[in-house]
Amino acid sequence: MGPGPVNAHPRVLRAMSADLLGQFDPEMTGYMNQVMALYRPIFGTQNQWTMLIDGTARAGIEAALVSLTAPGDRVLVVNFGRFGLLLTEILGRIGAVIETVEAPWGETVPLEAIAEAIARVQPKVVATIHGDTSTTMAQPLDGLGDLCRAAGALLYVDATATIGGMEIASDRWGADIVTGGLQKCLGGPSGSAPITISDAAAAHISARRHVERGIRRDDIRDGNGVRIGSNYFDLAMIMDYWSEKRLNHHTEATSMLYAARECARVMLGEGLAARYARHAAAGRAMTAGLRAMGLTVYGDDRYRMTNVTGVLIPEGVDGERVRTAMREHFEIEIGSAFGPLQGRIWRIGAMGYNAAKHKVLLTLSALEACLRSEGFSLPAGEAVTAAIATWDA
Structure with missing residues (x-):
């Protein structure tokens, strides 16, 4: 009865005991398509790119930030607790130029303060936590996507602590990427990170691809033709993996996919x-x-x-x-x-x-x-x- 992980639903544990399948087995690709469909209503979205990152909730966070952000990009972090600080740490490792708009712990950041910071900073990405378990506060997000779009910025939201327990309204918020985890309100084990990606974010990520030959390390400066800093967390490659092309990227964590699928089935069955x-x-x-x-x-x-x-x-x-x-x-x-x-x-x-x-x-x-x-x-x-x-x- 803490801030997570919590006890998994018995149906999820049973689902994880099913036999393993390879990622190219037709039955497995069918399960992958089911997962994409099941998580769209949970994320409150129609996004095509709604899928899983194999890894804990932090894997989803890193995949989003390393794929959205290049060294030198200006990023605004909405910080009201420990996990806002985590976003700044990850972005710092990427080499982003980080600005923050903050509230004291136990409060949230007013939309007016975020609007002023966006106008001042002119970020390429705005990143925020939805519910920060360190302070037990949930940041209001209605209207934030409109501010980001008006400024030409993409919006990333970490909803690890709230997905499955509080409404996630990705499309209404205007969020470009939202990530979560199974181990809290979804009632599963840690180890799979649901993610949804807007068309605008998908286009931005795809534009960062580059031709392997003819690029020097000194040439890696901005988002046009830049090598993504991680292979495992490269969302462009993971999208290919989940697409009808089924381009091999990694060996699927089969048992965790079963768990994520059953978490969604339990949730949607409840309503x-x-x-x-x-x-x-x-x-x-x-x-x-x-x-x-x-x-x-x-x-x-x-x-x-x-x-x-x-x-x-x-x-x-x-x-x-x-x-x-x-x-x-x-x-x-x-x-x-x-x-x-x-x-x-x-x-x-x-x-x-x-x-x-x-x-x-x-x-x-x-x-x-x-x-x-x-x-x-x-x-x-x-x-x-x-x-x-x-x-x-």
């Missing part, structure tokens, strides 16, 4: 609206229960992620002792925190297979018991009562 409502109810109940204990929930209520809740560790309580006690006595794991929030908050998730009423109630009961064992005084049983009352509100 998108029902899925998002269940995560919202779980987050609402968790927040109400924590507050009923007398604890302080972290961050701006207006922009809270539905699937991860931050809560301040009470003064005088050893946060790691409480986490250890929950793990040892109740077999429930909750998360610690990064950077300036390390030792200050717990991050409690309710996502995917674990966004269930009984699991929220068990977690709140366990936390109450462990806080009592640390000598923290709190109202008995009020957390569960508040959570039950709030679930259907």
